[in-house]
Amino acid sequence: MYSDKVMDHFMNPRNVGEIENADGIGEVGNPKCGDIMRIYLDVEDNIIKDVKFKTFGCGAAIASSSMATELIKGKTLEEAWRLTNKAVAEALGGLPAIKMHCSVLAEGAIHKAINDYRIKHGLEPWKDDKNYDDDHHDIGE
Amino acid sequence: MDSKRIVYMDHAATTYVKPEVLEAMLPYFTEQFGNPSSVYTLGRKSRSAIEEAREKVAKAIGALPEEIYFTGGGSEADNWAIKGAAFANRAKGNHIITSKIEHHAILNTCEFLEKQGFEVTYVSVDENGVIDLEELKNSITDKTILISIMFANNEIGTIQPIEEIGRIAKERGIIFHTDAVQAIGNVEINVKDMNIDMLSLAAHKFYGPKGVGALYVRKGIRIENLIHGGGQERKRRGGTENLPGIVGLGKAIELATADIEGHNARIRALRDRLLNGILEKIPYTKLNGHPEKRLPGNINVSFKFIEGEGLLLLLDQSGIYGSTGSACSSGSLDPSHVLLAIGLPHEIAHGSLRLSLGDKNTEEDVDYVLDVLPKIVQRLRDMSPLYENFIKGGR
Amino acid sequence: MDSKRIVYMDHAATTYVKPEVLEAMLPYFTEQFGNPSSVYTLGRKSRSAIEEAREKVAKAIGALPEEIYFTGGGSEADNWAIKGAAFANRAKGNHIITSKIEHHAILNTCEFLEKQGFEVTYVSVDENGVIDLEELKNSITDKTILISIMFANNEIGTIQPIEEIGRIAKERGIIFHTDAVQAIGNVEINVKDMNIDMLSLAAHKFYGPKGVGALYVRKGIRIENLIHGGGQERKRRGGTENLPGIVGLGKAIELATADIEGHNARIRALRDRLLNGILEKIPYTKLNGHPEKRLPGNINVSFKFIEGEGLLLLLDQSGIYGSTGSACSSGSLDPSHVLLAIGLPHEIAHGSLRLSLGDKNTEEDVDYVLDVLPKIVQRLRDMSPLYENFIKGGR
Ligand SMILES: Cc1ncc(COP(=O)(O)O)c(C=O)c1O
Ligand SMILES: Cc1ncc(COP(=O)(O)O)c(C=O)c1O
Ligand code: FES
Ligand code: FES
Numbered sequence: 001m002y003s004d005k006v007m008d009h010f011m012n013p014r015n016v017g018e019i020e021n022a023d024g025i026g027e028v029g030n031p032k033c034g035d036i037m038r039i040y041l042d043v044e045d046n047i048i049k050d051v052k053f054k055t056f057g058c059g060a061a062i063a064s065s066s067m068a069t070e071l072i073k074g075k076t077l078e079e080a081w082r083l084t085n086k087a088v089a090e091a092l093g094g095l096p097a098i099k100m101h102c103s104v105l106a107e108g109a110i111h112k113a114i115n116d117y118r119i120k121h122g123l124e125p126w127k128d129d130k131n132y133d134d135d136h137h138d139i140g141e
Numbered sequence: 142m143d144s145k146r147i148v149y150m151d152h153a154a155t156t157y158v159k160p161e162v163l164e165a166m167l168p169y170f171t172e173q174f175g176n177p178s179s180v181y182t183l184g185r186k187s188r189s190a191i192e193e194a195r196e197k198v199a200k201a202i203g204a205l206p207e208e209i210y211f212t213g214g215g216s217e218a219d220n221w222a223i224k225g226a227a228f229a230n231r232a233k234g235n236h237i238i239t240s241k242i243e244h245h246a247i248l249n250t251c252e253f254l255e256k257q258g259f260e261v262t263y264v265s266v267d268e269n270g271v272i273d274l275e276e277l278k279n280s281i282t283d284k285t286i287l288i289s290i291m292f293a294n295n296e297i298g299t300i301q302p303i304e305e306i307g308r309i310a311k312e313r314g315i316i317f318h319t320d321a322v323q324a325i326g327n328v329e330i331n332v333k334d335m336n337i338d339m340l341s342l343a344a345h346k347f348y349g350p351k352g353v354g355a356l357y358v359r360k361g362i363r364i365e366n367l368i369h370g371g372g373q374e375r376k377r378r379g380g381t382e383n384l385p386g387i388v389g390l391g392k393a394i395e396l397a398t399a400d401i402e403g404h405n406a407r408i409r410a411l412r413d414r415l416l417n418g419i420l421e422k423i424p425y426t427k428l429n430g431h432p433e434k435r436l437p438g439n440i441n442v443s444f445k446f447i448e449g450e451g452l453l454l455l456l457d458q459s460g461i462y463g464s465t466g467s468a469c470s471s472g473s474l475d476p477s478h479v480l481l482a483i484g485l486p487h488e489i490a491h492g493s494l495r496l497s498l499g500d501k502n503t504e505e506d507v508d509y510v511l512d513v514l515p516k517i518v519q520r521l522r523d524m525s526p527l528y529e530n531f532i533k534g535g536r
Numbered sequence: 537m538d539s540k541r542i543v544y545m546d547h548a549a550t551t552y553v554k555p556e557v558l559e560a561m562l563p564y565f566t567e568q569f570g571n572p573s574s575v576y577t578l579g580r581k582s583r584s585a586i587e588e589a590r591e592k593v594a595k596a597i598g599a600l601p602e603e604i605y606f607t608g609g610g611s612e613a614d615n616w617a618i619k620g621a622a623f624a625n626r627a628k629g630n631h632i633i634t635s636k637i638e639h640h641a642i643l644n645t646c647e648f649l650e651k652q653g654f655e656v657t658y659v660s661v662d663e664n665g666v667i668d669l670e671e672l673k674n675s676i677t678d679k680t681i682l683i684s685i686m687f688a689n690n691e692i693g694t695i696q697p698i699e700e701i702g703r704i705a706k707e708r709g710i711i712f713h714t715d716a717v718q719a720i721g722n723v724e725i726n727v728k729d730m731n732i733d734m735l736s737l738a739a740h741k742f743y744g745p746k747g748v749g750a751l752y753v754r755k756g757i758r759i760e761n762l763i764h765g766g767g768q769e770r771k772r773r774g775g776t777e778n779l780p781g782i783v784g785l786g787k788a789i790e791l792a793t794a795d796i797e798g799h800n801a802r803i804r805a806l807r808d809r810l811l812n813g814i815l816e817k818i819p820y821t822k823l824n825g826h827p828e829k830r831l832p833g834n835i836n837v838s839f840k841f842i843e844g845e846g847l848l849l850l851l852d853q854s855g856i857y858g859s860t861g862s863a864c865s866s867g868s869l870d871p872s873h874v875l876l877a878i879g880l881p882h883e884i885a886h887g888s889l890r891l892s893l894g895d896k897n898t899e900e901d902v903d904y905v906l907d908v909l910p911k912i913v914q915r916l917r918d919m920s921p922l923y924e925n926f927i928k929g930g931r
Pocket of ligand 2: 323
């Protein structure tokens with residue numbers, strides 16, 4: 001069902017954990033429909049110095065968290081904002097169709113963490129065209 | 142990745158075929174392959190093999206051989222029973238009673254029938270998964286033609302008060318079907334004593350082959366065919382008989398019902414050792430299903446703060462095979478309807494694990510699982526934002 | 537009774553499982569038995585075995601793998617196709633067209649649907665068993681939702697003009713199903729070129745196991761489920777997959793379609809030797825079915841003045857296995873509907889013998905039958921009052 005890449009990131013997830021006094025924290029999901037992903041950012045000079053995650057979700061959700069955090073580490077906030085769930089899925093060697101929505105969580109949690117940082121720094125939050133807390137179970141199939 | 146020890150604890154999903162069963166089947170693939178409907182010797186030999194298997198199935202559940210019809214599996218038997226009774230009794234009424242925790246072979250069939258103009262009542266269960274008998278009685282109307290309640294639940298293992306339900310149905314003259322796919326070999330069944338009119342079973346749940354099952358239909362009960370066709374199964378189920386499969390089913394049910402008590406005692410002892418170990422070693426864990434009235438090999442527990450698919454994948458890495466009611470591992474992305482019906486909140490249903498023990502499991506298997514499982518649960522909890530909240534909230 | 541030579545010539549009824557096929561199946565009973573729906577390794581291996589088989593089936597008929605659904609046999613595939621299309625398209629229309637010579641899996645399904653408010657036209661065939669295309673065209677109405685015409689007939693072997701029928705159905709936007717249970721391995725089939733929307737097949741007709749078949753459903757065609765249940769077969773056919781059976785089907789169809797021309801040439805040569813011998817040696821004998829457009833292994837002849845069941849029993853005594861369209865050997869006591877549809881009078885239908893040749897048959901088998909059969913026919917004729925009348929009348 002899962003590619004070797006997914007299994008690798010699931011078995012040996014990168015960046016699991018939390019950051020004390022993080023510059024930005026984003027959480028999406030809803031325990032009712034299953035998954036919760038929380039992302040912690042450490043930002044210095046507009047660059048993501050460190051990132052950690054905690055995820056309550058399936059193998060794909062954990063692997064997506066791991067891959068997404070790897071992909072934004074060391075990037076500017078603008079670059080991180082542009083990371084799409086599709087790019088995460090592709091970097092994982094693909095996800096089963098019904099598991100695509102798990103990668104959407106990663107995109108959403110990053111966006112929220114970035115905007116959390118922006119608000120804390122008195123900046124205007126960037127506009128998001130998706131509502132990540134919607135029942136994501138329609139996404140995918 | 143731990144050692145390559147393999148511990149299969151998903152017998153409720155399917156079992157391997159026992160060597161004696163396969164051996165009984167083998168001649169019927171290549172040598173004794175004749176069509177049982179043919180008049181010649183080769184066909185007649187096939188016919189007697191089938192009739193012998195029919196007698197074994199009948200004996201196992203206290204039925205008459207002529208009340209047993211072979212099918213292509215448990216789902217076909219369930220579909221046939223429900224649709225067959227519905228279409229044949231439409232003139233009498235259009236109301237069917239079943240439960241909220243049936244297998245999808247029943248539930249989705251009922252949904253289909255609702256589209257065809259039937260009405261279905263889905264009776265609730267209590268927190269242990271036991272049918273609410275009062276609700277069942279109260280939902281009977283003079284249009285009720287069928288009650289279908291499963292003998293034992295595949296997920297949480299709860300065994301239903303089948304005899305009582307049989308009595309209620311009989312008093313009101315309503316056909317009573319039970320899906321006994323999980324019960325065969327684990328519970329003593331006598332269809333006459335229990336007033337069961339129809340019963341479904343599937344060979345692959347008791348060390349027989351996949352793709353073959355049976356429906357018991359009490360003499361005198363008229364149901365419409367599901368697979369229309371040739372004159373097979375006394376014209377009630379078309380299709381060239383699955384000869385090796387049927388022979389395997391016969392052999393398997395004979396073995397599975399030869400010593401139910403002895404089998405149960407052994408499996409239950411192992412199961413309890415495992416269950417008690419899990420509850421002792423892993424905090425924030427809840428047993429699902431009835432504490433006593435449950436299948437001897439069934440464990441269903443919910444580990445708070447984690448999700449079941451990840452659990453299964455990590456167990457797999459250690460060679461342990463189980464299953465979960467988590468949404469994430471089901472095709473539909475809904476958590477188990479059974480776990481929801483017993484009142485579990487979504488996130489607790491999410492963290493459920495079913496381990497179903499079988500004949501080859503040993504004490505070493507149990508100890509191995511008790512060694513591996515707590516570490517895996519902890520590893521997932523350490524990744525879980527819910528656990529983090531809980532620990533911080535607790536501090 | 538004669539020697540104990542065994543000559544099996546009833547391959548159209550069922551075949552033995554080829555050793556290579558059985559060998560491919562064996563690991564899936566005892567070792568590789570995991571439930572294909574499970575996420576763990578054992579389940580994933582089962583899943584890939586099934587998907588490999590699906591690809592083989594798809595390749596054999598020119599379909600896409602995702603257009604293949606496994607079933608419990610040919611009859612289930614037929615029932616599913618017909619009822620599935622009917623129930624799913626009720627809003628569009630309630631008219632179905634089929635032929636008078638379909639298998640009972642089709643005919644009895646249509647009869648059931650007539651009780652549910654559908655209308656069915658049964659198109660005639662000519663004296664060779666070929667569908668009347670004009671009648672078919674003329675029977676189409678704007679309520680017609682489905683045309684189901686078999687690829688090749690199981691009794692008389694006649695092959696239908698499937699491409700033409702596909703074209704007619706396509707032009708009118710009507711779903712076209714064909715029962716190809718007898719055709720697989722004997723006729724080149726390409727569902728795309730032939731405009732076939734649904735196609736049924738059964739493994740046990742081409743040296744695969746009994747109790748497993750498949751339905752091809754062209755992408756975009758919506759049919760209602762027949763076996764409602766779990767999420768198997770992309771939610772379109774519930775039931776734990778018959779893993780060894782499906783693997784066997786895959787292997788068997790690969791073997792059967794690897795060299796259809798070579799296979800046909802060999803079987804046809806044997807068949808013609810036998811057929812010509814019969815017609816030469818046994819007077820008052822008539823070939824049933826089309827002289828050329830017929831299955832390569834099929835012989836169907838009527839011996840005047842005698843009845844088929846006795847013929848089968850005497851052949852059996854000599855180790856020869858065939859079949860008949862005689863009423864006396866069918867459960868229903870009606871002679872074959874196919875033989876009646878091609879215009880045979882009852883007493884000629886009565887004296888019919890079908891010999892269907894297969895891969896293991898040899899020239900020696902043929903010669904043995906040519907030695908035994910004329911004597912048996914003569915023996916029965918000598919007992920027959922019809923023959924007496926004829927001989928006396930002829931004198
Ligand atoms: C033309 C045809 N259709 C359908 C069937 C039914 O197949 P099965 O007996 O495998 O269900 C058969 C054989 O019995 C057949 O010859
Ligand atoms: C309770 C119950 N009913 C019906 C079924 C369906 O049986 P099968 O998968 O053999 O069609 C199963 C198993 O999958 C089951 O556990
Ligand atoms: S997190 Fe639930 S399906 Fe992926
Ligand atoms: S003579 Fe006995 S059934 Fe025809």
